[in-house]
Amino acid sequence: MATYSTSEFKGGLKIMLDGDPCSIIENEFVKPGKGQAFNRVKIRNLKTGRVIERTFKSGESVEAADVMEMDLQYLYSDGEFWHFMHPDTFEQVSADAAAVGDSVKWLKDQDMCTVTLWNGAPIIVEVPNFVNLAITETDPGLKGDTSGGGGKPATLETGAVVRVPLFVQTGELIKVDTRSGEYVSRAKEE
Amino acid sequence: MSPGPKKSELVNRLNNGKPDSGAYPAASLEMLRMRARVLAAIRTFFHRQGVMEVETPVCSRSATTDPAIESLVTRYTGPGAPAGLPLYLHTSPEFPMKRLLAAGSGAIYQICKVFRNGESGRLHNPEFTLLEWYRPGFDHHRLMDEVEQLVQALMSEPPAVRRISYQALFQQQLRLDPHQASAGQLRDCALNQGVSGVDRLDLPHRDAWLDLLMTHCVEPAMGPGLCFVYDYPASQAALSRVRPGNPPVAERFELYINGIEVANGFHELTDAAEQQRRFEQDLQTRSAAGQADVPMDGQLIEALSLGLPDCAGVALGIDRLIMQLAGAEQISQVLAFPLERA
Numbered sequence A: 001m002a003t004y005s006t007s008e009f010k011g012g013l014k015i016m017l018d019g020d021p022c023s024i025i026e027n028e029f030v031k032p033g034k035g036q037a038f039n040r041v042k043i044r045n046l047k048t049g050r051v052i053e054r055t056f057k058s059g060e061s062v063e064a065a066d067v068m069e070m071d072l073q074y075l076y077s078d079g080e081f082w083h084f085m086h087p088d089t090f091e092q093v094s095a096d097a098a099a100v101g102d103s104v105k106w107l108k109d110q111d112m113c114t115v116t117l118w119n120g121a122p123i124i125v126e127v128p129n130f131v132n133l134a135i136t137e138t139d140p141g142l143k144g145d146t147s148g149g150g151g152k153p154a155t156l157e158t159g160a161v162v163r164v165p166l167f168v169q170t171g172e173l174i175k176v177d178t179r180s181g182e183y184v185s186r187a188k189e190e
Numbered sequence B: 001m002s003p004g005p006k007k008s009e010l011v012n013r014l015n016n017g018k019p020d021s022g023a024y025p026a027a028s029l030e031m032l033r034m035r036a037r038v039l040a041a042i043r044t045f046f047h048r049q050g051v052m053e054v055e056t057p058v059c060s061r062s063a064t065t066d067p068a069i070e071s072l073v074t075r076y077t078g079p080g081a082p083a084g085l086p087l088y089l090h091t092s093p094e095f096p097m098k099r100l101l102a103a104g105s106g107a108i109y110q111i112c113k114v115f116r117n118g119e120s121g122r123l124h125n126p127e128f129t130l131l132e133w134y135r136p137g138f139d140h141h142r143l144m145d146e147v148e149q150l151v152q153a154l155m156s157e158p159p160a161v162r163r164i165s166y167q168a169l170f171q172q173q174l175r176l177d178p179h180q181a182s183a184g185q186l187r188d189c190a191l192n193q194g195v196s197g198v199d200r201l202d203l204p205h206r207d208a209w210l211d212l213l214m215t216h217c218v219e220p221a222m223g224p225g226l227c228f229v230y231d232y233p234a235s236q237a238a239l240s241r242v243r244p245g246n247p248p249v250a251e252r253f254e255l256y257i258n259g260i261e262v263a264n265g266f267h268e269l270t271d272a273a274e275q276q277r278r279f280e281q282d283l284q285t286r287s288a289a290g291q292a293d294v295p296m297d298g299q300l301i302e303a304l305s306l307g308l309p310d311c312a313g314v315a316l317g318i319d320r321l322i323m324q325l326a327g328a329e330q331i332s333q334v335l336a337f338p339l340e341r342a
Helices: A097-106 B007-012 B029-049 B094-102 B140-154 B166-174 B183-192 B206-221 B272-288 B298-307 B318-326
Strands: A003-005 A014-017 A020-030 A038-045 A051-057 A061-063 A067-077 A082-085 A092-095 A112-118 A121-126 A130-138 A152-156 A161-164 A173-177 A182-186 B073-078 B081-089 B108-115 B127-136 B161-165 B226-233 B249-257 B260-267 B311-317
Touching: A014 A038, A014 A061, A038 B206, A051 B206, A082 A097, A082 A121, A092 A112, A092 A121, A097 A121, A152 A173, A161 A173, A161 A182, B029 B108, B029 B140, B029 B318, B094 B108, B094 B127, B094 B298, B094 B311, B127 B140, B127 B318, B140 B226, B140 B249, B140 B260, B140 B311, B140 B318, B161 B166, B166 B206, B166 B226, B183 B206, B249 B318, B260 B318, B272 B298, B311 B318
Parallel strands: B161 B226
Antiparallel strands: A003 A061, A014 A020, A020 A038, A038 A051, A067 A082, A067 A112, A082 A092, A112 A121, A130 A152, A130 A173, A152 A161, A173 A182, B073 B081, B108 B127, B127 B311, B226 B249, B249 B260, B260 B311
């Protein structure tokens, strides 16, 4: 079992805590001049996304988490699992709904995603910050409106609903910021 | 001291507008100018007080036995030691300065780099600058007065100052008696205070639990200004004398500025036999914990047995003091070349 001592702690280090894989966000060394040393750590639980604080006695060892990030191509969903493929090795992995989380709204086949694997299995699926998606349904806007003020809801090919300007129509491709879920601009076919 | 530039300028100003590079200092040049002004002001202060500046060896044949402090060690080989001689880098100049006092030096001070293995972080750098001084005839309260005078002289505005015993501080902040509470009660207190991970912490002794409460609960609540904490538990006496009583207390103090530990002082232990007993106890603790065995300072014991005048002494971290004067968050912001750039 691989372990890390507290002196190896730094931002980004992946460790096991209470049975879950976690990533260190911040590590503070705390020590009175003539007393016990501690490491006061801010950690993100990679399965739940929650951030917690934890104090360790300096010199303690903590189990390492076998976590890695890979850029994988999204293939398809069978309803229960979302399947991804390594573009070079063609190796495939499948992620469950918990791992895909909110990313499901923006997942379009062929798109590249960053997938975090724990012991080889996906636990987090991250879509690119910007994706281009086609509008499958939106009310016809008023003719001549180019201001974009107000806007209207549009359903995208992935099922996500975003607010778009009135001049954007069904069938068009738009660029969306996946972090805020907001329309950015019209997009051109690649 | 003249106020100089604004705090934010000290921390943020780029070095003459040059891009950041690991080749350049971590501290701004403005900060380094301030360091120089602080060092000059300290020397002026002691010159006026009639305290003599001294220098003692950085490399010593003996080391601190304190289980909470690890020395760096190097090796001299050459005339006088053809087979090689391990030399310990001092973690504070305390022992040779006491040998000077025993020889009749009178009041002395030193500004020097000291070294501690394993200490690096927001408030720690493995080498840092200490100001250490000794006052024959002073007790720890009189020395606190002088520390206050010195720090006030370096500040542009007079700070809030308070003095509180270690016991009263814990009673006020945590409603527990640090002299009486058991390790279990201290642990429960940490749990109630919401210190995360306490249920899994395996600490070696009661004092370590007190350290946990001090660093995680008491220090963050100290607020701005100077806070002198005095009369420590006898188990944390280090090199201070213990005043008998119920409970007996160590005549030791610490200065916190804005909740950051900046100085540690003692009404100094002068009893050679007691000093030797503490060194031996330290070495046993070190050995039981699997820490490196180190040679104790026999010359200090001998100097004490020849007679150390009644005195008080204090060590003050210059880097952390400058951090507080400048409003810096990280020790690296006040050092030209911290560990990462050394």
